[in-house]
Amino acid sequence: MFDSLTGRLSDVFDRLRKRGALSEADVDAALRDVRVALLEADVALSVVRDFIAKAKADAMGENVLRSVTPGQMVIKVVNDALIEMLGGEAEELNMMAVPPVGIMLVGLQGSGKTTTAAKIGLRLQTRDRKKVMMASLDTQRPAAQEQLKILGEQAEVATLPVIPGQGPVDIAKRALEAARLGGYDVVLYDTAGRLSIDEALMGEMSQIRTAVDPHETLLVADAMTGQDAVNVAERFHETAGLTGIVLTRVDGDGRGGAALSMRAVTGCPIKLIGVGEKLDELEEFHPERIANRILGMGDVVSLVEKAAETIDQEEAEALAKKIQKGQFDLEDMSKQLQQMRKMGGLSGLMDMLPGAGKMKDQMAKANIDERMIGQQEAIISSMTKKERSRPKLIHASRKRRIAAGSGTTVQDVNKLLKQFQTMSKVMKRMSKMGKKGMMRQGLQGLMPGMSNSPF
Amino acid sequence: MNATSWLGRLKAGLTKTSSQIGGGIADIFRKRRLDDAAIQELEDLLITSDLGLDAAARLVGNLKKTRFGKEVSDQEVRAALATDIADILSPIAIPLEIDVARKPHVVLVVGVNGSGKTTTIGKFARLYKAQGLDVMLAAGDTFRAAAVEQLKIWGERTGCPVISGKAEGDAAGLAYEALQQATSRGADVLLIDTAGRLHNKADLMAGLEKINRVLKKLDESAPHDCLLVLDATIGQNAHNQVEAFRDIVSVSGLVLTKVDGSSKGGVLVALSERFGLPVHAIGVGEGAEDLQPFEAGAYARSLMGLD
Ligand SMILES: Nc1nc2c(ncn2[C@@H]2O[C@H](COP(=O)(O)OP(=O)(O)OP(=O)(O)O)[C@@H](O)[C@H]2O)c(=O)[nH]1
Numbered sequence: 138m139f140d141s142l143t144g145r146l147s148d149v150f151d152r153l154r155k156r157g158a159l160s161e162a163d164v165d166a167a168l169r170d171v172r173v174a175l176l177e178a179d180v181a182l183s184v185v186r187d188f189i190a191k192a193k194a195d196a197m198g199e200n201v202l203r204s205v206t207p208g209q210m211v212i213k214v215v216n217d218a219l220i221e222m223l224g225g226e227a228e229e230l231n232m233m234a235v236p237p238v239g240i241m242l243v244g245l246q247g248s249g250k251t252t253t254a255a256k257i258g259l260r261l262q263t264r265d266r267k268k269v270m271m272a273s274l275d276t277q278r279p280a281a282q283e284q285l286k287i288l289g290e291q292a293e294v295a296t297l298p299v300i301p302g303q304g305p306v307d308i309a310k311r312a313l314e315a316a317r318l319g320g321y322d323v324v325l326y327d328t329a330g331r332l333s334i335d336e337a338l339m340g341e342m343s344q345i346r347t348a349v350d351p352h353e354t355l356l357v358a359d360a361m362t363g364q365d366a367v368n369v370a371e372r373f374h375e376t377a378g379l380t381g382i383v384l385t386r387v388d389g390d391g392r393g394g395a396a397l398s399m400r401a402v403t404g405c406p407i408k409l410i411g412v413g414e415k416l417d418e419l420e421e422f423h424p425e426r427i428a429n430r431i432l433g434m435g436d437v438v439s440l441v442e443k444a445a446e447t448i449d450q451e452e453a454e455a456l457a458k459k460i461q462k463g464q465f466d467l468e469d470m471s472k473q474l475q476q477m478r479k480m481g482g483l484s485g486l487m488d489m490l491p492g493a494g495k496m497k498d499q500m501a502k503a504n505i506d507e508r509m510i511g512q513q514e515a516i517i518s519s520m521t522k523k524e525r526s527r528p529k530l531i532h533a534s535r536k537r538r539i540a541a542g543s544g545t546t547v548q549d550v551n552k553l554l555k556q557f558q559t560m561s562k563v564m565k566r567m568s569k570m571g572k573k574g575m576m577r578q579g580l581q582g583l584m585p586g587m588s589n590s591p592f
Numbered sequence: 593m594n595a596t597s598w599l600g601r602l603k604a605g606l607t608k609t610s611s612q613i614g615g616g617i618a619d620i621f622r623k624r625r626l627d628d629a630a631i632q633e634l635e636d637l638l639i640t641s642d643l644g645l646d647a648a649a650r651l652v653g654n655l656k657k658t659r660f661g662k663e664v665s666d667q668e669v670r671a672a673l674a675t676d677i678a679d680i681l682s683p684i685a686i687p688l689e690i691d692v693a694r695k696p697h698v699v700l701v702v703g704v705n706g707s708g709k710t711t712t713i714g715k716f717a718r719l720y721k722a723q724g725l726d727v728m729l730a731a732g733d734t735f736r737a738a739a740v741e742q743l744k745i746w747g748e749r750t751g752c753p754v755i756s757g758k759a760e761g762d763a764a765g766l767a768y769e770a771l772q773q774a775t776s777r778g779a780d781v782l783l784i785d786t787a788g789r790l791h792n793k794a795d796l797m798a799g800l801e802k803i804n805r806v807l808k809k810l811d812e813s814a815p816h817d818c819l820l821v822l823d824a825t826i827g828q829n830a831h832n833q834v835e836a837f838r839d840i841v842s843v844s845g846l847v848l849t850k851v852d853g854s855s856k857g858g859v860l861v862a863l864s865e866r867f868g869l870p871v872h873a874i875g876v877g878e879g880a881e882d883l884q885p886f887e888a889g890a891y892a893r894s895l896m897g898l899d
């Protein structure tokens with residue numbers, strides 16, 4: 138998400154930084170570019186207009202243009218406006234109510250409501266130790282109730298038994314009653330997808346809301362939504378009184394404008410984001426981290442958290458020792474590749490690294506992508522143990538065998554070996570540079586031959 | 593499907609959506625000179641319909657060339673824009689042709705999660721069945737919970753047999769088996785459902801490639817059509833989707849779904865200019881009968897709030 142926006146804004150900012158004095162016309166020109174960047178990222182036009190007007194007013198303030206570094210000041214103005222638009226602190230689901238706490242999920246068809254219901258159920262049950270019941274009020278879509286039931290079994294979250302023929306409002310009431318009697322802490326209402334312009338179904342949604350008065354009413358929306366995001370969010374907010382937004386498919390390469398638009402028009406926080414189809418792929422939304430990501434400043438906090446979750450501490454220390462001794466081998470490289478994949482793949486990592494936006498473009502140009510990681514893992518796993526620890530052994534006939542075994546070509550094997558060499562060199566440099574040097578120089582300092590190395 | 597029902601349905605879907613853009617244009621051009629400010633506002637309106645910056649700029653550019661400085665009415669501006677949009681879209685308004693000699697004509701249906709693939713298959717099944725063809729469905733989504741059950745219900749609704757394997761089984765294997773069965777039965781059409789997948793996920797896209805490859809083992813020319821299903825609420829990301837799916841499974845045509853919603857699917861105009869892929873049909877509701885041929889003129893005029 139947000140990649141192209143990051144790229145465009147960093148170009149605008151680079152130009153601004155180069156300038157000494159700035160005239161009003163310069164600021165206008167820069168803001169025009171910001172406008173284009175936002176619109177291309179699918180931020181709704183009305184939201185963009187407000188954004189630009191505010192940024193312009195702030196930038197025209199006298200301290201900005203007369204300051205020693207007006208370029209920097211304008212960048213700061215845009216930064217601040219962006220963070221404000223995304224909302225400040227992360228906001229969690231609000232559980233402060235008499236149990237069973239009702240959470241209702243609403244949204245357009247196919248936006249991800251049912252999946253998100255199960256994700257939230259799993260999260261509340263495992264992380265917060267709540268006793269959760271889920272109920273499908275979707276009598277519309279074929280097999281919708283069956284879908285929630287199966288997801289409930291997968292997540293080991295209870296679901297309300299289905300009574301065929303019962304309408305949504307009655308199911309909701311029955312769910313609340315069952316949750317009360319069963320001593321549940323939370324009851325999740327999964328509703329049928331509906332168009333914001335479908336008066337009848339929008340009316341039904343408001344009836345359900347009146348009937349069970351959920352504590353949280355969440356709009357589940359696709360991160361790839363276009364300009365219409367504002368209308369949808371507005372209509373659902375008017376009719377259902379939203380308390381928050383869940384953005385799904387954030388694992389896609391959508392430009393994320395919908396996030397900005399919906400938050401801006403409803404004032405509702407984005408509480409959670411869906412980052413995959415699996416039930417544990419739900420994360421909190423941290424506005425300030427996302428703003429930093431958009432602005433190309435990286436999201437180091439998330440990176441560290443991710444690393445802490447996925448990296449085996451002992452293994453990492455063992456590796457560090459090997460690197461220092463110059464003993465890094467292909468086996469280690471394979472482990473690194475695996476780890477990288479676990480941490481969200483190359484692009485996932487790149488999103489979180491400061492100054493990595495530009496590198497990502499370079500990588501795209503050099504055709505380095507996730508598939509390459511898989512391919513490289515395959516190549517290494519087709520080697521014998523001996524070959525892995527002593528890559529020098531790998532000559533022509535062995536290369537042919539490895540290529541055949543991994544479904545690749547000898548060129549691919551050569552490329553990997555070359556990369557391994559580059560990597561070993563980098564590793565040596567890294568151990569010389571030490572931890573501090575790395576923090577200061579970031580990844581770029583490590584990467585002279587970037588175009589042919591994915592690391 | 594007669595012309596009035598098609599227009600009626602499309603309009604019922606589109607008027608809600610176009611009343612906004614239509615109303616907007618009406619405000620701008622009530623007996624007004626087409627000056628730079630008016631042009632800018634017009635361009636903005638096209639942007640709010642997801643046409644994208646380039647397509648919007650080009651369309652108003654045309655208008656500017658012919659009508660700049662003139663007093664123009666609201667109706668004129670809408671009609672002119674609709675004509676230009678229809679010109680862009682009419683070459684791609686091509687229905688899906690089934691070649692009954694193929695026995696079966698294999699249609700692979702792909703797209704990102706939740707775009708409307710399974711529903712669209714149900715709708716096509718009804719359409720071809722009504723034309724007297726023998727239609728089979730393959731439940732190639734072995735991943736999502738109750739995806740198979742969902743397709744089975746569509747099979748029952750339309751009276752078409754559904755070939756399915758076990759949940760979490762191998763999708764390519766199922767597709768292979770389905771094609772074998774459809775061939776031995778002598779079916780006219782085989783519609784293959786696939787699991788939704790995001791186009792930027794290399795491993796999932798490789799899975800799709802495999803389905804494609806496996807089908808070719810049985811029939812070199814299969815799949816005869818590969819439909820990419822796009823949700824009309826999508827923004828500029830549609831470009832990435834079309835590009836990625838086209839590269840992996842050589843998409844042969846598009847279906848735009850949920851056109852009955854408040855989103856206009858305006859990105860289609862830019863997609864048409866960039867990729868030139870046929871648009872075979874549009875989805876205008878959740879029912880089996882809610883599939884309509886894509887008609888460029890009617891679509892463009894409705895988009896501009898005309899008729
Ligand atoms: N990649 C990805 N897919 C998701 C995410 N959330 C949901 N999905 C997928 O999106 C598709 C639709 O999800 P559902 O949960 O069925 O959507 P829904 O809103 O309940 O759909 P209706 O009930 O038909 O309106 C499924 O294929 C899900 O697996 C996400 O965060 N990332």
Ligand SMILES: Nc1nc2c(ncn2[C@@H]2O[C@H](COP(=O)(O)OP(=O)(O)OP(=O)(O)O)[C@@H](O)[C@H]2O)c(=O)[nH]1
Nearest residue numbers: 246247705706707708709710711788850875876877
């Ligand atoms: N209003 C409207 N809803 C539609 C249309 N087409 C599909 N839907 C709804 O969109 C939702 C998702 O449709 P599916 O057919 O399950 O989508 P899918 O692409 O198969 O989803 P996955 O298999 O999960 O990726 C369902 O609730 C459908 O009823 C349409 O043309 N109009």
Ligand SMILES: [Mg+2]
Nearest residue numbers: 250251275281
């Ligand atoms: Mg659902």
Ligand SMILES: [Mg+2]
Nearest residue numbers: 709710733739
């Ligand atoms: Mg499906």
